[in-house]
């Protein structure tokens with residue numbers, strides 16, 4: 513964190529100081545809520561959780577060099593006492609932003625692809641100025657301020673993922689870190705269980721562009737009509753990105769290679785440039801266009817942006833990670849998370865990468881779909897069959913995927929419903945042959961073991 517005295521921190525978070533020998537003591541290190549991550553000069557934030565009470569880890573944090581603790585009660589250390597450490601973390605992050613006038617904040621929201629796009633924007637902007645865009649998915653009221661606090665006087669760009677489980681969540685995050693550039697990737701059905709409808713999701717995601725200043729830029733996916741409509745909700749300049757001809761930053765002549773990697777011509781009012789993405793998936797076209805638009809808004813040249821896109825790396829794990837095993841099996845590990853739209857994107861990638869080969873989809877449960885759960889799973893199964901997947905393996909509570917696939921008449925493939933990850937691994941051990949392409953996807957840990965075992969087996 514930028515150096516701040518305990519008095520300044522207390523004022524920023526509306527806290528009171530206890531056991532502080534000198535209120536001018538400086539915090540110079542990182543702000544951490546995991547005592548194991550504490551570094552000398554840092555601030556330890558103690559959350560009183562249901563299972564563990566962070567305050568008990570204050571001695572460990574001090575031993576690692578923490579200057580003080582932020583918590584709900586005084587501990588045997590300099591303590592800043594607040595009513596709610598989560599709110600305090602957000603306020604502290606805002607105070608830091610207010611002390612960094614040179615900082616440009618880029619906010620990203622959408623139903624699928626926030627982390628991927630954040631990683632891409634981070635890589636593009638890093639060529640133009642010091643950028644904070646840590647790997648991973650820090651998109652809520654805890655992870656976002658924690659990321660903000662990594663910015664310092666040298667940082668020019670702070671790239672933030674903004675998630676929402678309800679109305680007002682994105683607006684709250686924008687209050688912590690007011691964005692100058694806002695990117696909306698898509699409106700899909702992630703978290704539809706909590707929201708109730710796709711319209712409500714669109715309302716929530718659009719809070720990002722409502723928060724932009726007049727001098728800001730809204731980067732909107734013109735190919736998604738709900739995102740396109742958000743142009744009416746912002747006072748900022750709008751840059752449409754997409755394949756539609758209304759796009760200001762547009763991909764034309766999109767082609768996919770045998771690895772599912774897209775190349776296209778990046779077309780803007782200022783000219784055009786060829787782009788060849790090294791990361792697989794047709795959905796990366798839209799993500800990379802958003803990254804291009806942000807780079808251009810930051811003043812980068814078209815050539816520099818195109819070069820950055822061609823050099824993109826996959827930064828956060830378990831997202832479209834395609835690897836070849838020594839035995840000739842290709843694995844697409846997209847197991848980080850899943851919802852119906854991202855399942856569709858991944859199944860399409862399987863279709864391309866698996867062209868002319870046996871295609872296997874191992875699909876797990878999609879969490880947080882609420883009333884849409886059954887229909888969402890069935891739809892994914894139907895799509896897998898319609899796309900001609902040869903072997904579909906539905907894992908555990910994802911049985912409705914299996915049911916959906918079976919409703920597709922004339923499908924030449926086979927569907928199996930296994931009870932759990934262990935059974936799925938055993939089945940794959942027997943089934944897999946050289947040349948097969950396997951997609952593994954589901955909501956988080958429910959499919960991770962399958963992907964890991966496929967990796968180990970091929971090592």
Ligand SMILES: Nc1ncnc2c1ncn2[C@@H]1O[C@H](COP(=O)(O)OP(=O)(O)OP(=O)(O)O)[C@@H](O)[C@H]1O
Nearest residue numbers: 623624625626627628649795831832846849854857
């Ligand atoms: N533009 C996109 N459209 C649809 N699906 C996408 C898109 N980009 C990525 N995906 C799919 O979504 C999956 C998750 O991507 P990512 O982790 O970037 O999303 P996220 O929005 O950050 O998710 P979370 O809400 O879990 O943070 C990817 O592995 C891929 O299958």
Ligand SMILES: [Mg+2]
Nearest residue numbers: 626627649651
């Ligand atoms: Mg994410």
